[in-house]
Amino acid sequence: MYRIIFTQVLSRVDAETAHHLTIRLLRLIGRWPVVLRLLHRVLAPRDESLRVTAFGVHFPSPFGLAAGFDKDARCLEALTAFGFGHVEVGTITAHAQPGNARPRLFRLLENRAIINRMGFNNAGAAAAARSLRRPRRVPAVVGVNIGKTRVVPEADAARDYAESARLLAPLADYLVVNVSSPNTPGLRDLQAADRLWPLLSSVKEVAGRTPLLVKIAPDLADEDVDAVAELAVDLGLAGIIATNTTIRRDGVSSAETGGLSGRPLKARSLEVLRRLRQKAGDRLVLVSVGGVEDVDDVWERLLAGATLVQGYTGMIYEGPLWAYGINRALARRLRRHRRSSVRDIIGATA
Structure with a gap:
């Protein structure tokens, strides 16, 4: 039913307009x-x-649901109710900002992909904190993804991230430093080890006991992936989220700028996951995201060493029961393989 509605109605509505309508619902x-x-x-x-x-x-x-959908933590309870094991909200910046000019969100139906150049549009850390403080009617595991305010110079990035962490870390089950979006000028430069170390050190100090992760781009060279893994272990981070959207256009004909997510990202995201697992072993929690469409993808990421798996674009194409369906299929597959727990398969082929 959803596929008919998507094909006949939703796909003909501007992508960002459809997104806002979904958030309101x-x-x-x-x-x-x-x-x-x-x-x-x-x-x-x-x-x-x-x-x-x-x-x-x-x-x-x-x-779980990857960051980017619920930018201001406004509907995390409903998303949890639809079956996600966790919801990562954001990306949230210390100061409110409108993001880039519209249009800035595009569907690539033939590729089952999305291109976005949103630019961290959000109401700011203080507004998100107010939302996160509200009493919850259903239990929810919530990650908070923070980024750099666009107008803040790179030299002040650590202070900017730390301000968001100060407001949001006490309200999060885990905190994510996003240095990998392609839509904020200069942001990806912060992934260089010499810049990333002081930034993460500052945020980690402010975050206190809240587990801290860093989210990296799929476009990093393999040696840079290794360097980030070593840095994360040395700093005592909780884990790495791999990967964000890509600026590459392999097999995609669209000329739109921005970050590409969905099916075209599947292979590279899995490559980065395997490399991180090889480099860090079980010293870091690895969260795999990028090109996750169905239970086969979730199963493969778990076998490759991910403890958690996230999706986003797949929900656009599969509908609100997507997470529920994946959970049911994953439980059935575990029983078929005579595994009593998903923990038994994590890293089995790493």
Whole structure:
């Protein structure tokens, strides 16, 4: 049913307009506690075999929603109710900013992909903190993804990230430093080890006991991936999220600028995951994202060493029951392989 609605209706609506309509609908669901709890009871993962613990946090399923969808933490309860084992909100900056000019979000239907050049449009860390403080009607595991305010000079980036961390880390189950979006000028330069070390050190000090991860780009050279892995281990980070969107256009004909997500990112994201696992072993929690479409992708990422897997673009093409379907299929596959827990397969082919 959803595919018919998407093909005949949603695909003909401007992508960002459709996104805002979806956010409004999810927020409306969140205002009806009875509906919210009913959805959570029916769709949220409850199979014991799916439970996993990472950096001291208990997740009902390894499959979660990547940052970029719920930028201001406005509908995380509804998203959790639809089956995601965790929701990563953001990217959030210390100061509110409008992002880049529209149009800035594009579907590539033939590639099952999206190009975005949103530019970290969000209401700012203080507004997100107010949303995160609200009492929750359903249990939710929430990650908070923070980025650099566009107008802040690179020389002041550490201070800018630290300000967001000060407001948001106490409200998050884990915190993510995003230095890999292609849509903020100069941001990816911060992935260089000599710049990344002082930035992450500053944020880690402010974050305190909140687990800290860093999100990297798929476009890093292999030796730079290795360097980030070594840095993360040396700094005592909780983990790495791999990967963000790509600026490459392999097999994609669109000339639109911005970060590409979805199916074309699948192969490189898996390559980076395998390299990180080879370099860091089990000393870091690895979160794999990029080109995840179905249970086969989730299964493959877990086998390759990911403890958690995230998706986003797949939901655009598969609809609101996407996470629920993946969780059910993953639990069935574990039983078919006579595995009592998803923990039994993490890193099995690494």
